[in-house]
Amino acid sequence: MRFELLTTDGDARRARLALSHGEVQTPVFMPCGTYGTVKGMTPVHLRDTGTQILLGNTFHLMLRPGADVVQSLGGLRGFMGWDGPILTDSGGFQVWSLGAMRKIREEGVEFRSPVDGDKVFLTPESSVEIQQQLDADIIMVLDECTPHESTQAEVKASMELSLRWAARCRLAHSSEGALFGIVQGGMHPALRDASLEGLQSIGFEGYAIGGLSVGESKEEMMEVLSHVAPRMPKNAPRYLMGVGTPQDLLEGVQLGIDMFDCVLPTRNARNAYLFTSRGIVKIRNSVHRTSDEPIDPDCHCYTCRNFSRSYLHHLDKCGEILSAILNTVHNLHYYHALMSRLRTAIEEGTLGRLSKALYDGWGQST
Amino acid sequence: MRFELLTTDGDARRARLALSHGEVQTPVFMPCGTYGTVKGMTPVHLRDTGTQILLGNTFHLMLRPGADVVQSLGGLRGFMGWDGPILTDSGGFQVWSLGAMRKIREEGVEFRSPVDGDKVFLTPESSVEIQQQLDADIIMVLDECTPHESTQAEVKASMELSLRWAARCRLAHSSEGALFGIVQGGMHPALRDASLEGLQSIGFEGYAIGGLSVGESKEEMMEVLSHVAPRMPKNAPRYLMGVGTPQDLLEGVQLGIDMFDCVLPTRNARNAYLFTSRGIVKIRNSVHRTSDEPIDPDCHCYTCRNFSRSYLHHLDKCGEILSAILNTVHNLHYYHALMSRLRTAIEEGTLGRLSKALYDGWGQST
Numbered sequence A, B: 001m002r003f004e005l006l007t008t009d010g011d012a013r014r015a016r017l018a019l020s021h022g023e024v025q026t027p028v029f030m031p032c033g034t035y036g037t038v039k040g041m042t043p044v045h046l047r048d049t050g051t052q053i054l055l056g057n058t059f060h061l062m063l064r065p066g067a068d069v070v071q072s073l074g075g076l077r078g079f080m081g082w083d084g085p086i087l088t089d090s091g092g093f094q095v096w097s098l099g100a101m102r103k104i105r106e107e108g109v110e111f112r113s114p115v116d117g118d119k120v121f122l123t124p125e126s127s128v129e130i131q132q133q134l135d136a137d138i139i140m141v142l143d144e145c146t147p148h149e150s151t152q153a154e155v156k157a158s159m160e161l162s163l164r165w166a167a168r169c170r171l172a173h174s175s176e177g178a179l180f181g182i183v184q185g186g187m188h189p190a191l192r193d194a195s196l197e198g199l200q201s202i203g204f205e206g207y208a209i210g211g212l213s214v215g216e217s218k219e220e221m222m223e224v225l226s227h228v229a230p231r232m233p234k235n236a237p238r239y240l241m242g243v244g245t246p247q248d249l250l251e252g253v254q255l256g257i258d259m260f261d262c263v264l265p266t267r268n269a270r271n272a273y274l275f276t277s278r279g280i281v282k283i284r285n286s287v288h289r290t291s292d293e294p295i296d297p298d299c300h301c302y303t304c305r306n307f308s309r310s311y312l313h314h315l316d317k318c319g320e321i322l323s324a325i326l327n328t329v330h331n332l333h334y335y336h337a338l339m340s341r342l343r344t345a346i347e348e349g350t351l352g353r354l355s356k357a358l359y360d361g362w363g364q365s366t
Helices: A043-049 A058-063 A066-074 A075-080 A092-097 A126-134 A152-172 A189-202 A216-229 A246-254 A264-270 A301-308 A309-317 A321-346 A351-362 B045-047 B058-063 B067-072 B075-080 B092-097 B124-133 B151-173 B189-202 B219-232 B246-254 B264-271 B303-305 B308-318 B321-348 B351-362
Strands: A001-011 A012-019 A022-026 A028-030 A055-057 A086-089 A102-104 A109-112 A117-122 A138-140 A177-182 A204-207 A238-239 A259-261 A274-276 A278-282 B002-010 B012-019 B024-025 B027-029 B054-056 B087-088 B102-104 B109-113 B119-122 B138-140 B178-183 B206-209 B236-241 B259-261 B273-276 B279-282
Touching: A001 A321, A012 A321, A012 A351, A012 B024, A022 A028, A028 A321, A043 A321, A055 B024, A058 A066, A058 A075, A058 A092, A058 A117, A058 A126, A058 B321, A066 A075, A066 A126, A066 B321, A066 B351, A075 A086, A075 B308, A092 A109, A092 B246, A117 B054, A126 A138, A126 A152, A138 A238, A152 A177, A177 A189, A189 A204, A216 A238, A216 A246, A238 A264, A246 A259, A246 A351, A259 B303, A264 A278, A264 A321, A274 A321, A274 B075, A301 A321, A309 A321, A321 A351, A321 B321, A351 B054, A351 B246, B002 B321, B012 B321, B024 B027, B027 B321, B054 B092, B058 B067, B058 B092, B058 B119, B058 B124, B067 B075, B067 B124, B092 B109, B124 B138, B151 B178, B178 B189, B178 B219, B189 B206, B189 B279, B219 B246, B246 B321, B264 B273, B264 B321, B273 B321, B303 B321, B308 B321, B321 B351
Parallel strands: A028 A259, A055 A086, A086 A138, A138 A177, A177 A204, A204 A238, A238 A259, B027 B259, B054 B087, B087 B138, B138 B178, B178 B206, B206 B236, B236 B259
Antiparallel strands: A001 A012, A012 A022, A102 A109, A109 A117, A274 A278, B002 B012, B012 B024, B102 B109, B109 B119, B273 B279
């Protein structure tokens, strides 16, 4: 992996990330391809909407169809017919989300498969091994998240376990894919600092911020982010995991984040909740029943170029598959086009002005 | 509408159909776009699979979103973003299928909307009017089907009602779209003859065979078809409604049918039941779990060019939207490619040989 910082605008960074299977222009948004498919999208749709790099879920793929099957079909890229770069998560967050269904020990995490009830044991070593079988361009260390309501002592113990796991992941790692560490430490600046320092002394190709969007308020999240982001290494990519809305992405970029992923644009699309330059459009709303307008007059996606709000409203009412397809095409295109505008603004030093214009538009939500 | 018979091979016909919104090469298969969408397909997918003309359902569209809405959005073609020709059915078959929920009178059919319970009245005149609002290239007359178990007297009375309705449709018709009559008469050759004669004396741009695939055996269906097809006017298109399997299509073509529609390729695709040159592939079967083969090695569709049986098996197991998309792309492509091969064989006078080769392949079903 090669990371080249091209220019900055305030804390915001414009960079180029050369990975095993392609180059990525940052700041970048990565759609989630949970089960080896971004729900409702063919690889052609993904390219057409402006997708540069996908996120694959280790937890889901290890259970179905199994990492060995994916590996034998040419890795995740070959399996799903995607010819660009892929980042895989470690499975840690999904296992942690199982709650009472998993047991966390020093060695790793034991859980029951939600698919067939089988006992599964995930360790830092097996997570890296699976991600290598998936042939990811970027591999994430296995980490433990901590519930928002944890005590500082609990968060500290958890963060330290994550550091020990991160070191084991570094040792286990042997592929061409880059390995990223994940900063934990909850809402506590001192613990976040300790986590970042520990990761840097191990040494990773990139650094992510984990443990956000887990129940804290937007203000708390931004507080942690403003503390951590500027302290992260300048010469490596910075990835904010699992966040968020277009507003979150803009604020993250302004704080110096390079990479984002979130299910929001794809999941919300399937619920007829659409992002536009003029705020949210809830296409299920009967106000759109006879509208011949596109979702967003400023959007150049396939959906906005070819279909009316009336048609999309109708497809949603009828529960048609095409509703999920066209809405997802739009939301992904909106996210990618937003990132593209942010990249250009950083190059031109006009991010502040663009930010104001974006907020003016979003305020029009209907 | 202009119908030009190009050549024949036995009873099979190779023709060109010039419609208001495009030209159609026959024999042709028409996918069903029930609610203004062929389930899971964008218009780009439809073109790419080889679709020349679509079928739209008057019954479904009059209830949702309503013919007035479709009309105000530019007709069905504008509404759904399809720039080729469209044939609409009359709604008669779906209303008839409601069973106890509808009352058939001389004037028309009264029924309760399955969507909102409202009382709806469909007449020959309103059916034509709605189809004109949808801006169909081909409009079908409103007819009554008869249950397979009806007495000959019941079938006769029903067929005569359909003839009176056909005459009223002819009078009500005022658009550029062509109007097709529908031959009824159940399993009774004499009644089929009377129906055909009655329709011809009214005069239509094309003639369809209705009332098949309603519970009769394959042998009974073929018996009626072999009786009716050769008696239909030579200088007008012949359309076999709601039929069928690839084998049915081949036999229909050999008997001189020009047009077909059926939900089979699209509905079966969503149930992981795939048509191939080597018979049926049930992709849900665990035998495909690790197969790196395409669905059909002889197929050039987007799905077969890019994805393994293993991946398609996985998508189906996970209930992914992409499963429906990729399976439908394949099945539609298979149907359209089959029709294209039949057209070429008729031109070359080799339909008999092709028929034998096709049956040899289909026998390999796994």
